[in-house]
């Protein structure tokens with residue numbers, strides 16, 4: 001069987017991997033010069049089942065609406081310019097608020113399995129991507145958020161994830177750079193991990209190409225029908241651009257580009273975190289990538305396909321770092337912005353086309369694409385082989 005996979009971000013690279021493991025002849029097509037130069041370039045770095053909580057909530061809707069008037073302190077920013085695609089997406093997002101517990105459960109379960117798959121792939125292929133197995137610490141600043149965290153923990157437990165509350169003393173011993181910080185509560189998930197998504201994609205692609213398991217082609221696909229003669233199947237993994245390709249075979253994918261920002265701090269110094277953090281109030285995550293890089297990411301901005309790196313989003317990320325870790329060295333910072341391919345129910349689209357039996361989709365991984373991709377890639381390979 002000959003397959004073409006469109007897009008060499010994390011969803012496409014892992015799809016190519018699982019298809020090629022099942023003796024399918026794979027061509028991986030990427031419009032950019034190298035793999036993982038779009039959203040899978042400089043994300044938060046967390047492989048985090050503990051961040052599976054659905055975004056579908058009235059609290060997030062209200063935060064987004066408030067940002068029309070002032071967005072300087074908001075973690076969710078909604079541009080006031082309406083578009084049909086944004087309104088349709090928001091309508092479905094709100095409809096799914098009632099399903100948020102089920103969504104959280106489903107995402108958490110997928111994430112737990114996916115992280116195990118990453119361990120296997122990393123070991124089998126000897127991948128170098130600054131993987132760190134130190135768990136993730138969640139910081140909660142007030143009673144309301146702590147109560148919510150306790151409730152979410154019950155769902156996580158059912159889905160097979162152990163996240164537990166720790167004391168301030170335990171926090172200081174796990175992460176000495178947070179010594180003296182007073183929080184309302186702290187939760188720890190030892191099985192969560194971190195790693196550099198870009199390095200992972202590049203290393204795995206290079207290894208698959210070197211072993212002749214996958215061919216890599218630099219080409220911009222305009223129509224999915226281009227491949228119907230040469231290939232038995234096409235898998236679309238084009239992130240936020242997937243809906244445009246789907247349209248060429250009459251499919252409609254409800255994916256909105258939700259922009260996020262990151263900074264990579266080179267040589268941040270010793271009094272900075274080595275264990276990955278999630279500040280639940282500010283929605284900021286950190287990951288240590290190797291000894292000398294600290295990645296800090298946040299923000300959910302609804303502003304179409306705009307990829308400008310806006311300084312008024314970068315500054316709060318730097319401010320957060322200097323407030324949390326006053327001795328941090330911020331001399332050398334690389335800012336970045338990327339678009340999360342978000343579905344309104346947070347769940348990735350892993351299915352066959354409604355209109356063309358040769359076309360499949362593995363896309364729409366949203367805020368957890370790094371975490372979930374290994375799982376959905378294996379799922380799509382299983383579905384294709386069963387078909």
Ligand SMILES: Cc1cc2nc3c(=O)[nH]c(=O)nc-3n(C[C@H](O)[C@H](O)[C@H](O)COP(=O)(O)OP(=O)(O)OC[C@H]3O[C@@H](n4cnc5c(N)ncnc54)[C@H](O)[C@@H]3O)c2cc1C
Pocket residue numbers: 006007008009010011012029030031032035036037038039040041042043044045046047048219220221222237238239240241242245258259260261262285297298337338339340341363364365366367368369370371372
């Ligand atoms: C600020 C930020 C922080 C994040 N933090 C985390 C985190 O900590 N943990 C986590 O799990 N997730 C995180 N995410 C989400 C995660 O990064 C994304 O879900 C994931 O990278 C999406 O991968 P993808 O393969 O679907 O898309 P992409 O990485 O965008 O890959 C799609 C590829 O398809 C190519 N392409 C598109 N159209 C065509 C075409 N027509 N022809 C050929 N090629 C094409 C593109 O060039 C691109 O390389 C974060 C995202 C952001 C923005």
